[in-house]
Amino acid sequence: MTILVTGGAGYIGSHTVVELLQAGHTPIIADDLSNARADVIDRIETITGQRPVFYQTDCKDAAALRRIFSSHPIDAVIHFAAFKAVGESVKLPLKYYRNNLDTALTLLEVMEEFGCKNFVFSSSATVYGPNNPYPYREEMKAIESSSPYGWTKVMIERILTDYCTAKPDFSAVLLRYFNPIGAHESGLLGDEPNGIPNNLMPYIGRVAAGQLEKLTVFGGDYDTPDGTCQRDYLHVVDLAVGHLKALQYCAAHKGAEAFNLGTGSGVSVLELVNAFQSANGIDLPYTVGPRREGDLPAFWADASKAKTLLGWEAVHTVEDMCRSSWNFAKNAR
Ligand code: UDP
8 A cells, every 4th residue: 555654753663564565565754853753764774775755745735745645556544643742732732733733734635635534643542631541442532632732733634533433434443552662673763752852762762871860750649559659561573563453444444443552551650760770771760750740640551442453453462662762772862
């Protein structure tokens, strides 16, 4: 299949492009490089021996999208391109709503013009909001979030669901990611946020590399086994493979369908810190500090729907995630 991958130079997008190429698909990357580097395309070529077509494009630009659809027989879109910093979205909500909603709407409009009917959406476990019990299941009411970033995911899921109702021959797969970490085994692709990282694993990587002094564990007094928050961390390569399975499902079905992509178990912050230390033989300086506002104590996926309907399950261990994260971070630029 020929697949337009928006945000294909980003963290999850680049790993997905590698899997697509290795499975014989033709990914076309559209990325404005606002949070990715151009040499990711070279790195994808080094890994796969194939250079994906790349357009430096803002996906809010309908004319630019039309040029891409006119030049390639696009069968499906995997839509990653979005702003994703939760904290920034609280401070700059208009920036997030404008960008994330406009991008999705523009894409859908151009897809309609060109008769493209398969859409895989990069959603998030944040759509389950603060009030659902975990493990989260897809049929739970998922119409809430705790940040403007998360609300854009809720809203785009709604837009896609309504669009599928109006267009019965359209297919949308909503992939609700849990906490992707890890990196490609080559050490060439990984999570490389601009500035000081907000997410746990990139922060750990910078501390391990000596670029930041120590990790602050946000809260040690939660009602969890060791007092620190629990999350469902999954390897980014497993997540990338999930997109291939989702594409197959998307092409064979109609309507909107949501899937959790997670491992189905929770790991605490301290467990992850300890796993990182023992997987890599590194001492990681940390202190336990106050809670971070907005953090939920614990959540993880019920991953059974993806296993049953997509034939997908996460296969990498926490040790794999920690080892590959460090293999990338120690060489990071
Ligand atoms: N966390 C932490 N210190 C950090 C960054 C994150 O203790 O410097 C914790 C955070 O409180 C949460 C977990 O690590 O419990 C995962 O946070 P992240 O931001 O990576 O993902 P989230 O689940 O919040 O989207």
